[in-house]
Amino acid sequence: RKVGYNDDIIKAIVDINSRKFFMFIWCVLWRPASRGRLLLKSSDPHDYPLIYPGYLSQESDVTDLLEAIQFKNNLMNTEAMRNVGAKVEEIDIPACNMFPFQSELYWRCIIAQMSSPHYHQVGSCRMGPAENKWSVVDPHLRVHVVKGLSVADASIMPTIISGNTNSPVIAIAEKASDLIKERWA
Structure with a gap:
């Protein structure tokens, strides 16, 4: 929960982990184009500010993550990874189940559901x-x-x-x- 995952995502990860050993590869967007905003709510210094994080608001950030996922998928398809039985697992996230596994729409959904800031x-x-x-x-x-x-x-x-x-x-x-x-x- 500390990375912002909802209960469905946590359940899906725990489910995979309960059945087998797995490696979680986290694609990191180090130089995002998206920008957020922080605004004062009022002149009262005790009011919390208004925070608009703007995560993934630029399409280039999503396409960069899609490229990172493709790199990860290519890595998983190397001979060394195949020799140890490594493969990309489908994560059972209800919001993404309507998309064919490994399709661009599936990965876009996974990005939307599983992306989180590094704080x-x-x-x-x-x-x-x-x-x-x-x-x-x-x-x-x-x-x-x-x-x-x-x-x-x-x-x-x-x-x-x-x-x-x-x-x-x-x-x-x-x-x-x-x-x-x-x-x-």
Whole structure:
């Protein structure tokens, strides 16, 4: 459930796993074209923001995942994988059962049902020049037009990186501490 799968998907995975050993190959979209939005609900700082993730809103993201699935299928059809009895298993997800297994429509349905974020979202307070309507902070991590407020986390990254955001966030925090020390020296 932590990756956002509903009960039907969890049941389908548990069912396969109860019958046999299986390898779960997760196709990852490192550089998505889709963009979400984060908006203030009101001027009340206690109101939760409005979050529109926009996952898979660009067709290019879906076609990139379809290509990744094809690569995975080709891998499963190699001699080495066939020698160990590996094969692509059909996952019993009711929403996708109407499509022929391995068809593009089937994989599009699987993408829609099983895709989930890695919870490393970035860019909601992206760094850039004040003239850029999408930027929030300057190179010194100061929020444009709000005196005395800085941001020092993954939200300042203009685009997602190809990997875990932990190390870059540590680097951002180190840089932020240097900037704060400079300001107060």
